[in-house]
Amino acid sequence: MKICIISNSHSTTDVRLYYKIAMSLAKMAEVHLITKSGVRNSANNPFQAVVDTESDWYALYLIYLAAKQLKPDIVICVEPLTLLTGIRLKRKLGCKLIFDVHEFYADAYAERFSPIFGWLMKHFYLSFERRLQSHADAVTAANQEILDQLLPKSTRSRGTHLPNYPVKNVWDYSCETPPEISTICKMNFDLIYIGGLTRDRGVFKILESAAILKSSFPALNVLILGKFFDASVEREFNAMINANNLNAFVYYQSWLPAEKIGIMLKRSRIGLWLFNPQNRRISKAVPLKVLEYFAAGLPVVTINTPLMKDLVEKNGLGVCCDFRARAIADAVSSLLKMDKAQSKEMRKRIMDITETEFNWEAVEPLLFKIVNKLASTP
Secondary structure (H helix, E strand, O other): OEEEEEOOOOOOOOHHHHHHHHHHHOOOOEEEEEEOOOOOEOOOOOEEEEOOOOOHHHHHHHHHHHHHHHOOOEEEEOOHHHHHHHHHHHHHHOOEEEEEEOOOHHHHHHOOOOHHHHHHHHHHHHHHHHHHHOOOOEEEEOOHHHHHHHOOHHHHHHEEEOOOOOOOOOOOOOOOOOHHHOOHHHOOEEEEEEEEEOOOOOHHHHHHHHHHHOOOOOOOOEEEEEEEOOHHHHHHHHHHHHHOOOOOOEEEEOOOOHHHHHHHHOOEEEEEEOOOOOOHHHHOOOOHHHHHHHHOOOOEEEEOOHHHHHHHHOOOOEEEEOOOHHHHHHHHHHHHOOOHHHHHHHHHHHHHHHHHOOOHHHHHHHHHHHHHHHHOOO
8 A cells, every 4th residue: 555645845854744643654555745845755665755956836736647657555745735635636646635734724725814813814715625625535633622523514524533643752762962052952841842943832931930930949941942923022032031031041043843742841840831821823722842852851931721621620730820921920839839849740741641651652553454445445
């Protein structure tokens, strides 16, 4: 059996696409991952190919040509636009089609517009996405709410929830330290935040809470690791660090490859996942970063929403709080003040639940079931 995974926005080293889906399916098939960026690998299964273009639209055509030449039995599309390519391949080759959805695409598209037009644009995009996915033989999603939004009730059976859990022991390996982080790799951190640096993801709340915490914890070290998407947010971030005298407490590192992040997690005590609860797209999905914190044995300070309370507080894996600097600082303080026995007990709970539930290996059989079913269907 031959399987192609295609994307026009993700890299060939994307964690979900390569390290999870492709690596899993390589146990049962010849797998080719074709995208417009990343590394090339023509020697080992799963294979990785990169089309030579910067254009998302032209990439769809080049990906089509590359996949058509391989004559796959199953094609896995990652974005709504790559479904256009997948549908064409299905008509040409008679292959089966899977749509693997990672994001709330309609919600993200609507955020580009003012609130007045946002709801209309969301409806427009969702209608477009629903029409495209109707051509897929199966739909998988990292979040159950994505399936509920995308699939009509009459076709809900075509959908399968494949949580984006980390691979077991994802950080249990030795890794060469990149030169750009050689200095901070010699340090230990009380707090670590990994992810996009935006206002709604709480980047300024982190700084405000650090300003509160530094008086009680004079040796406080905070590592913020991520990428700014708005130059004005970055300027405000730097100005706030200077205004609050946080240069000795807050360390910023630009984005690192996913496989290097474990180096920093191993040197940290608490993981931060902060977000504006009024942003429904962010608040209604469990982010991979929280699960990666857990995989490293870190308790999490996050925002008080039903989803996070059910995951974090119900299982005793950290603290949920309001999206206010004082509340965040108090939550962090409660964890930093735990004695060694309490910290050890919480870490054990985190590692136990990661080992038994929150790992990709627990999800893998669902993926195999879908693929085997499609492969056996005429």
